[in-house]
Amino acid sequence: MTDGKAKFPELSASPAPEASGLSRRSFLGHAIAGGVAAGTSYLGLTKDLYAQAGGPIYIGNHCELTGGFSSWGYWHDKAAKAAVKLVNDGGGIAGRKVELLTEDTESNPAVGSRKLRALIERGGANFVVGSVHSGVMLASIPVATELKTIYFSAGEATEATGSKGTRYSFRTGTDTYGLAAAGAPWAFANLGKTWTIISPDYAWGHSHYQEHKAVIEKLGGKVHPPIFVPLDAKDLVPYLAKIQQDTEVLFSVFFGAQSVAFYTQAKSMGLEKTMRMYSICGTMEAIAPADLQGAGEGVYLVENFPRMLKFKDDEFHKKHNEVMEIDDVDAREKTSTKVMAKSHAWQSWENVFALKEAIEKSGWKTKKDDLLVIEALEGLEMANSLGHPQGAKLLRKEDHSGIIDCYISRVIDNKFEVQKKVTREELGKAMPPRVDLSKMPA
Amino acid sequence: MDIVIALTINGLIWGLIVALIALGLSIIFGLLDIINVAHGDFFMVGTVLGLVIAGTTGFWIALVLVPLLGFCLGLVIERLVIRPAISSASLTIVITFGLSMILQEAVRATLGPQPRRMAAPVEGTIHLFGIDYDVYRLFAALFAALAIAGFFLFLSRTTLGTWIRAVRHDRETATALGIPVTLVCAFTFALGTALALLGGVIAAPITTVDFRAGIDILPVCFMAVVIGGLGNLKGTVAAAVLLAVMEGVVSAFADPTMARISSLVVMSFVLLARPHGLFAGATR
Numbered sequence: 001m002t003d004g005k006a007k008f009p010e011l012s013a014s015p016a017p018e019a020s021g022l023s024r025r026s027f028l029g030h031a032i033a034g035g036v037a038a039g040t041s042y043l044g045l046t047k048d049l050y051a052q053a054g055g056p057i058y059i060g061n062h063c064e065l066t067g068g069f070s071s072w073g074y075w076h077d078k079a080a081k082a083a084v085k086l087v088n089d090g091g092g093i094a095g096r097k098v099e100l101l102t103e104d105t106e107s108n109p110a111v112g113s114r115k116l117r118a119l120i121e122r123g124g125a126n127f128v129v130g131s132v133h134s135g136v137m138l139a140s141i142p143v144a145t146e147l148k149t150i151y152f153s154a155g156e157a158t159e160a161t162g163s164k165g166t167r168y169s170f171r172t173g174t175d176t177y178g179l180a181a182a183g184a185p186w187a188f189a190n191l192g193k194t195w196t197i198i199s200p201d202y203a204w205g206h207s208h209y210q211e212h213k214a215v216i217e218k219l220g221g222k223v224h225p226p227i228f229v230p231l232d233a234k235d236l237v238p239y240l241a242k243i244q245q246d247t248e249v250l251f252s253v254f255f256g257a258q259s260v261a262f263y264t265q266a267k268s269m270g271l272e273k274t275m276r277m278y279s280i281c282g283t284m285e286a287i288a289p290a291d292l293q294g295a296g297e298g299v300y301l302v303e304n305f306p307r308m309l310k311f312k313d314d315e316f317h318k319k320h321n322e323v324m325e326i327d328d329v330d331a332r333e334k335t336s337t338k339v340m341a342k343s344h345a346w347q348s349w350e351n352v353f354a355l356k357e358a359i360e361k362s363g364w365k366t367k368k369d370d371l372l373v374i375e376a377l378e379g380l381e382m383a384n385s386l387g388h389p390q391g392a393k394l395l396r397k398e399d400h401s402g403i404i405d406c407y408i409s410r411v412i413d414n415k416f417e418v419q420k421k422v423t424r425e426e427l428g429k430a431m432p433p434r435v436d437l438s439k440m441p442a
Numbered sequence: 443m444d445i446v447i448a449l450t451i452n453g454l455i456w457g458l459i460v461a462l463i464a465l466g467l468s469i470i471f472g473l474l475d476i477i478n479v480a481h482g483d484f485f486m487v488g489t490v491l492g493l494v495i496a497g498t499t500g501f502w503i504a505l506v507l508v509p510l511l512g513f514c515l516g517l518v519i520e521r522l523v524i525r526p527a528i529s530s531a532s533l534t535i536v537i538t539f540g541l542s543m544i545l546q547e548a549v550r551a552t553l554g555p556q557p558r559r560m561a562a563p564v565e566g567t568i569h570l571f572g573i574d575y576d577v578y579r580l581f582a583a584l585f586a587a588l589a590i591a592g593f594f595l596f597l598s599r600t601t602l603g604t605w606i607r608a609v610r611h612d613r614e615t616a617t618a619l620g621i622p623v624t625l626v627c628a629f630t631f632a633l634g635t636a637l638a639l640l641g642g643v644i645a646a647p648i649t650t651v652d653f654r655a656g657i658d659i660l661p662v663c664f665m666a667v668v669i670g671g672l673g674n675l676k677g678t679v680a681a682a683v684l685l686a687v688m689e690g691v692v693s694a695f696a697d698p699t700m701a702r703i704s705s706l707v708v709m710s711f712v713l714l715a716r717p718h719g720l721f722a723g724a725t726r
Contacts, residue, residue, distance in 0.1 A: 068654060071555035201699050230702045232658035234649045235456045235686075238449055238693040238701065241573050257557040257650040264559050265648065268576035270567050286556050293561045338554050 056097045057359070059084065059352060060125030062116055062140065062151075067107025068256055069133045071286040074338065075324075075345035076154065077102060080129055082323045083352035086386070093356045094364070101125050105136045112136030113143050120147045126367065129351040131155060132344050134204045141169045148442070150373060152351040154344050156282060157207050161401045167374055167440045172354060172382075172395060172402035173347045174304055176204070179280045180211035181430035182406035182422045183302035185219065191276040191300065192248025193221040198239065198262075199253035201228035208253045208280070231258070236265045243271070250275045252283060259283045263295040272298055281343035288330050288339045289414040296411050300419070303407040304343040305390045307331050307416040311407060312391065320349070320389035329415060346390045347402075353387030354380060354395065371442045378438050393424060398433035444572035449690035451570065455583040457686030459645050461679040462586045464663040464670075465593060466637035472673025473610050473630045476524065476534045480542040481663065482656030484635050488512060488642020489651045490549055493560045496643075501563035505585070509640040516635030520628045528627075542656070549653040557652035582644050589640055590679060593633075597675075606630055610673070665705060669712050671719020680721060 061080045064073030084100045092098055101123045105112030112131055119125045120143075127150045131137045134155035144151035145166040153160050158175040174182065195216050199205025205228060213223045224247065229239045243250060250271060254262045262283075266272065279301040289296040306312050309321060309328035321328055324340060331340040355373070358364075358380060362372035379397035382388045394403040403424045409416040467481045488508055495504035523541055527533040562578035569575070597603035608616040609626045617623050642655075649655065666685060670677030685705050693701035712720050 066550075070550065071557070074555060228697070228699060230699055232661070233702075234645075234658055235452070237452045237456075237573075237575075237579075238690050241445060241449060241452075242693070257652040257654060260557040260559050260650040260652070261648075264650070265576070268562070268565075268567065268578065268648075270574045291556070292559050295559055336554060337556075339556060 054096065056099045057093050057127075058099050058101055058123065058125045059355065060116070060119035060123065060128035060130075060149075061100050061102040061348070062105060062112065062119060062128050062130040062136075063102070063348070064107045064131065064133055064136070065102075065104035067105075069107040071256065071338070072132050072341040072344060073104075073107070075286065075341040076132055076348040078324060079345045079347075079349040080352060083349040083387075086323070087352060087356055094360050098352070105131050105133065107133050107136070109133075109135040109139035113139040116140045116143045116151075117147070120144070120149050125149065127355050127373075128152065129348050129355075132341075132347075134160075134207075135202070138164055138203070141166060144168050148367075148370060150355075150370065150377070152347070152354070154347040154351075155204075156280075157203050158211065159203075159207070161399045161437070162435055165400060165435060165437050167437055167442045169437070170351075170354075170377055170395060170400045171347075172350055172393065172404070173344060174404065174406065175401065176207040176211045177434075178401065178403075178427060178431055179302050179406075180208070180215045182427050183278075183280070183408055184212050184215040185430070186408050186420055186422070187249060187251075187276075187278050187300065188216055188219050188221055191278055193219075194224070194246055194248045195221060195251055196224045196227065196243050196247040196249075196275075197251045197253070198227040198229065198243070200231050200255075200258060202231060204255075204282075205253050208251075212251060229254075229258070233258070234261060236261055237269070240266060240269055240271065243275075245274075247275045249278050252277065252279050255282050255285065260287065260292065260295075263292055263299070267295040276300065284411075285343055286339050286341040288332060289411045289416075290330070291339075297414070299411045301409060301411075301416075303409050303416065303418075304404065305346050306407045306409070306418055307342050308418075311409075311418040311421075314384070316384060316386050316389040319386055320346070350382070350388050350390060353385075354382060356387070357382070374442060391424075394428070396428070396433060397438050398436045400437050401431075401433075403428045403431075446691060446694045448571035448573050448575070449694045450687055452575070452579070453687035453690030454683060455579050456690075457683035458583045458586040458590070459641060459648075460659070460662055460666060460686060461682035462589055462644070463638050463641035463659060464666040464678050464682045465590065465675060466634035466641070467663050468667045468670070468673060468675055468678040469606075469637075470631055470634040471667065472675065473606065474524070474528065474627055475531055476528070476538070476631075477531070478634070479535060479538040479660070480545060480656075481538075481634075481638055482658075482660030483542045483545040484512065484515075484638035484656070485642045485645070485659050486549065486653065486656035487515070487545060488639030489560070489646040489649070489655050490553060490642075490653075491639065492643030492646045493558060493651045496560060496563075496646075501647075504643055505640075508643040509636040512636040512639030513632045515639070516632030517628055519635065520631040524631060525624075525628075546653050546656070553651075553653065555653065557650045560646040560651055562647035576648070578647055582648060585644050586641070589637070593637070594675070602626075602629065665709050669709055669720050671721045674719055674721050677719055677721030681719075 063076040084098050087098050103115040103119050130151050130153040132154040134157035137153040137155035145168045152170045156175050158177040161171050197209045209226045216223050224244050227239050277299040281303045325334045326340045331342045358373045358376035362376040364373050380395040382393050384392045391405045405424050406422040407418045408420045409418045463485050470478050491508045492504045527537045564578045566577045567574040605621045605626050666682035667678050670681035689701040692704045
């Protein structure tokens with residue numbers, strides 16, 4: 001925990017029974033008594049937490065401060081903290097102060113699910129704004145469901161609001177299903193009809209392949225067999241060499257360092273001269289095209305939130321940039337060289353405000369009222385505002401997915417120039433719900 | 443067939459770069475019996491220093507300066523971190539693991555967590571058996587080959603090189619003959635570190651500069667060291683090149699992931715059939 005009150009006393013080491021002179025019988029007696037005392041004190045603590053209907057509301061901040069996703073996690077953490085400060089400055093939620101409890105998932109699914117349990121069971125988080133790492137997210141949803149705690153995730157694997165979604169899992173941003181629905185038809189019409197998809201060999205890449213293949217083939221296009229790259233591959237030439245010559249659109253899905261390696265090596269092989277490079281926002285998230293030294297030039301990608309202010313030029317976007325301390329062109333932090341993970345980190349900001357709206361609408365007081373918050377979130381309409389600077393959106397009742405405006409941009413002179421805005425109405429029509437989580441038991 | 447030849451050549455080129463890094467790991471293990479878990483992070487530091495120095499003074503200066511800085515860094519680490527723990531092999535694993543985390547977090551705290559690209563000093567492509575091939579890779583392979591050749595010449599033709607070989611062969615006898623063993627150990631560790639940093643600056647324009655860059659390269663280097671024979675320097679170079687060529691050729695026919703699996707299968711087979719490495723018994 002890095003924020004909030006210090007609730008957890010350090011575990012003290014007990015001497016071995018032999019060392020302290022206890023007999024086996026008295027040791028067992030003490031152990032049982034200790035267990036009963038610990039159990040009842042835990043129950044007492046829990047009861048105390050949930051009985052304080054007028055005390056602070058604890059929101060868990062489950063994010064990637066270290067590990068492979070730390071360049072994104074930094075911004076999710078900053079956005080969540082900024083949102084909580086704004087909420088508290090405005091009087092809190094239903095008059096109650098909000099405290100943020102932060103846990104680092106280390107970009108590791110096993111660690112992430114364990115830390116989520118700690119956030120809820122030991123930290124007493126009432127709600128959680130969660131991970132952007134798809135693996136962590138998918139490992140955490142069962143934990144949140146088991147502990148009956150509302151969990152907002154920001155990862156893109158469609159399963160979180162699909163086959164592995166539950167009544168407790170929500171996502172205000174897009175998933176692979178949404179990104180394919182938003183961008184693939186435009187890319188098919190404008191960039192080319194024969195596609196090759198290259199991606200890392202794990203759930204996120206496979207999910208993008210399946211969703212995009214379905215859209216392109218439905219439109220009458222051709223998709224070559226996918227090229228899945230091991231996550232630890234540094235030399236990508238063996239994989240790039242397998243791209244077929246008749247490819248018109250090379251759809252790539254990478255993140256972080258492998259994304260930079262992909263653009264560097266694809267450029268050095270001159271691939272952009274013979275095919276159009278198309279991708280999604282995650283590929284250049286937290287990366288400035290200028291830092292790629294020309295390797296990202298000409299790439300098309302789908303953004304969730306335009307990196308440049310001028311493509312959503314309103315007071316809320318401007319204020320958001322100001323609070324996040326980023327410039328209005330590259331989204332670079334004014335006090336460092338870091339570039340904001342702008343297409344994803346807004347979710348950590350907006351999810352706090354979505355919770356505020358749902359809690360106040362439902363009259364939530366204690367954990368026993370959680371179902372009321374879930375019902376308030378299902379179908380929640382959020383207006384373009386400082387709480388929702390990405391824009392107006394719907395948290396769809398059936399699949400708990402955010403239906404948002406998306407932007408298809410192109411890197412021109414190291415800037416993300418929007419080529420087309422896909423409205424939330426268009427997106428909603430293009431991606432009908434495939435599950436109905438609202439009918440699942442809470 | 444063209445693609446097979448192209449990927450074989452690419453494997454040879456990439457293998458030479460990996461061999462340079464693995465060589466540092468192998469010489470440190472061969473002399474000091476240290477399994478240096480931080481070796482990948484030395485490579486990472488090489489990419490970072492390469493980016494910073496090349497950004498201010500140019501790539502060619504960085505190519506000379508970075509290994510020299512690596513040598514100095516190696517001397518400091520050997521004195522402050524390795525030497526106090528040298529008596530216990532298990533402790534050196536723990537201590538180099540800690541060193542690895544310190545190096546990563548130090549770079550993350552200063553450079554930031556975002557990955558970066560380092561521009562190559564030579565740009566352009568040549569048509570190579572059906573693919574457009576990056577010219578810089580040919581230069582990178584040439585630098586790596588020259589560095590490897592220079593390293594073996596140093597070992598066989600200089601007094602210090604002879605001392606290193608003597609200490610590797612029999613430490614007690616070397617001590618009895620008046621060879622300054624402690625100094626040789628420090629020099630060897632620094633040399634291994636310098637090789638990793640040199641590998642970093644050569645590889646940086648091909649791969650990425652980021653604080654986790656060493657994590658992925660370390661297993662490949664370990665595989666080369668294990669297959670080549672622990673501490674067997676020429677075996678390490680041969681194994682690194684062999685692995686990279688094999689991965690390239692296999693990926694021309696099969697799923698790329700199968701190519702990676704094939705490397706692991708080869709390593710398992712070598713461990714079972716020749717526990718001392720594929721080139722055990724070869725001249726060290």
